[in-house]
Amino acid sequence: MSASDLDHLEPGPGIPLRHPLRTTAIVIYATLFLLALTIPRSLTNWLKGFEPNDMQIAALQAAEGLATFSHRIGADRPFAVGRDWFLNAAGKRED
Numbered sequence: 001m002s003a004s005d006l007d008h009l010e011p012g013p014g015i016p017l018r019h020p021l022r023t024t025a026i027v028i029y030a031t032l033f034l035l036a037l038t039i040p041r042s043l044t045n046w047l048k049g050f051e052p053n054d055m056q057i058a059a060l061q062a063a064e065g066l067a068t069f070s071h072r073i074g075a076d077r078p079f080a081v082g083r084d085w086f087l088n089a090a091g092k093r094e095d
Helices: 003-008 020-038 040-048 054-073 077-090
Strands: none
Touching: 020 040, 020 054, 040 054
16 A cells, blocks of 8 residues: 555544644643643653753743642652652662
8 A cells, every 4th residue: 555545535434623733732731731840840850950041940830830830739749659669669869
């Protein structure tokens, strides 16, 4: 089957999306936000690795605010428990 043959395939079941690119972008950004909310340490550590400038400082402050909010509502708790369990099982300690 060549690429041109794909044009002759019947569409799959269901209704095609009217704006597939917008829907895809929403899913991707929602996923990134959910990851930042549940594992905020990764975002702050990533931002700390950049050379300090005004944009990095502002982004780091926003990430630390998100981390504080995440901790306050308990969204980071499952990751913290899993990390503690892994460190204990591996015989490592938090540095």
